[in-house]
Amino acid sequence: MSEEGQLPYKSSSVNNELCLEGQFCDAIIKVEDVEFPVHRIILCNCTPYFRALFTHCSDPDKQVFNIPGLSSEMMALIINFAYTGSVSITGENVVELLMAADQFNAMDIVKLCSDFLGEQLCPENCVGIWQFTKVRLGLMTSDYLKDNVLSSELVEANSECLSMISNAILDIHDLGSRPFMSALYHPLARPRLPHSILLAIGGWSGGEPTNGIEAYDCRANRWVNVTNNLECPRAYHGAAFLNGYVYSVGGFDGVEHFNSVRRFDLTTHAWNEVAPMHSRRCYVSVTVLNGFIYALGGHDGHVRLSSAERYQPEINQWSLIAPMHEQRSHASCTTLNNRIYICGGLNGNECLQTAEYYNPESNQWTMISPMNSRRSGIGVIAYADHVFAVGGFDGNNYLRTAEAYNPHTNTWNLVFSMLTPRSNFGIEVIDDRLFVVGGFNGFTTTSDVEYYTALTNEWYEACDMDIFRTDLSCCVMSGLSNLTEYTFPRDFLPLEDVLKLAMESAEST
Template identity: 55%
Template structure:
């Protein structure tokens, strides 16, 4: 192609001239035909065989120059200044090479301050348009309160954004406050839209105090008679929801879809292992049973982690044997597949994910408590043995932070442990860190608020409800508020900056109760219990899946009067 480009620059063997605003570009027809079907039509169907000069409308000379250079070199310089005009011209002339390059660049550089313009620009290109829309859904709060683009959307565009179930907001009041910011930008022109926009806010999932206070007392809401039936409907729905266990919702009470789903996998229930999987929808505060075929053998005292769209179940126990096997559940196809087994059988195993690898630590092989560690690389479907821990640990718990693996507590065969250590993959070395204030076997360990939390467990005498947190920067532990219930061998996970604990053993029986710790308020509270009482389960959080709604609670809408009908009553 460089030879053809030299001929073009020297105006040799050119058989056509592209003219834009009296600027002429000598070209070779065959080269432009190779670039786009537009030019094939231009040279063969929209002109006579003897035509030589072709006037092109609706494009600037600078952009046409870039398109012609791309036809010869397959390179185009895309800048912040020219991207929109270049994209529109490439779309006009059907130059797919430029369109694909720009789409790839826009996707790589998508951010809160440009995602709305990308969404608008790519309206006729579904793949990138959908990605831009999902980005807006997942970053709505930041976009609504920092982006200047947000203030320029039309009311129709704003409705499309805020009425969507996928809008990711931890608190629905964020949506109302975003509406007020948008209206305030041009208050005289936009104040008439307050009732339309308010009807898209899920007011009935807020609180009585918020509806009766912040919303009803807002100046725009008070001045709009159309808002009154919306507030009345929301208050009625809120009152009904407090005493209802229904999965049917009115429009104002319909929960948004969650950005992530907590999975509770397997465990020990009713005296034997189970393969039950339940999914927790934090927005609806409901557990959903995940269909699970017989390929997944019942197991307890295993580990479950989420990685690259799949859940991996590692090791465990089935009442008769300790497993070295590993099974992968594809969340897209709902199918199980056995992958390469570990080098050792590991019941009471501790597992975590870091840098795309699964770490399996310690456990019990049926004879000994282990201090060996191995690491699984999915890309190679291979387990490799790495440096062993300082101590034998079964029934310990682990997590990752700052590029290191931390493991705490456990049982060494004779006593419950308070010791903890961390692994650095760069040096392949384990280092003992400060010990916990309590011995903890069967505890939950996880990262929250930049600290390693160790929660509950068994100290050799009783089940614990106490919790403590480790600061990696100071190598110190400090006490944090205790759980509401004593428990060991439970599931643990973090969603929305809240730490969830599910099930476990309270010293006398397996339990189904679930509670969460809010990092902002530093308080524990009860949430909806699982359908199944079980201990020795494992929890993980899945996210970023296109079919996440399949694992969330159903959102069936009741045929209650909509806002328009309520206004006329």
């Protein structure tokens, strides 16, 4: 079933004809190698995203704008809506379109998609829609609950549902009579918990390694200290989240280069040792692919390593894989499209500009195009279908620059630079944002955090960690039954954060 979403205003057919004919277009939107000639002023009128994209561009003569993170089909629908005020919504595209429109802040399309979902709501799909939208009773109106929910045959026939909705209506009336701040702390309306948590583990702080662990609550923009003081300090290690456990791989404690691997139980907060690696690995690169933890390169206390190995948790065993083409410590790696990419690092003589990928099916490493800059102490992460290489040290300077690798074209392209230079930092993607955490900025160890969004191609400040540290490692964990132990208490959120989160919650319902 499909529906033509139409706004109640008359759009310009002339503008649409000019766009289709490619006349007087002053920009090209490029998505997945598909080019859309457009008029900037028309797109600016559709959503503030395009206004920010065009007006904040560092190059005033730029004509082609690459937009990662969505399909060309969704971009075609959004651009068509900008010109015609209408969009074709189907059961097959509504979820993807709603998510794309929300990212672009195209609220008119968001409303049309939400209305479409509401009209299609039925017993067969209500659970799926509930999982997609995380509907909050406390943020709905009592009139809606009375007119649309209480009158439902399914609710009327179920005493538990009937009681829940009746109580919700009473609570909504109660919330309306309270001061605004007090109302937001009510369980029915308080800001949501995040789906995932970013962990910052260990590192070098105050001239020595630390055992500090902080959890970042992206919905509250706050860090929570979850340190287990029974764990030994460790820096220059790697971290990975797999099967509900956090693994700390290799590293250095100021005296010993480790081949040991420690596993953190997120439920009991206990650390246990698992099988050691074949080699001692400090400044190691670590990632997860297809249920294995990979440890690549590093320094064993004597030489930089090209060797690599992987851990299978089911049998608690490390196995050697093919060695890399380069000796690499201070590098960083990530996974994209069933490949492991490792970039930069130090070979003992120079900071590296090279990069390569590993194919687990053939057990082979393949060199790819070199980066634009040499980068040791680099951060590498898969984001928006690209491999991002961020920051680091080029042998002379600590870098703010970042670049993204397109595996389809084997090319690197510069993206917007970070707010501050840094090397030997943590890097992860959470909530569709690329975060960089801590590190060394050329003068001092830092606790500051910033994040990048592909849609705006800009970096923004986030809440600082409590611990100043470099040579830390980060991972993202999800699916926890005890999630609240790693989140910031909602009752203690400052005023400005509560207001911001309340607005975000209201917009997402």
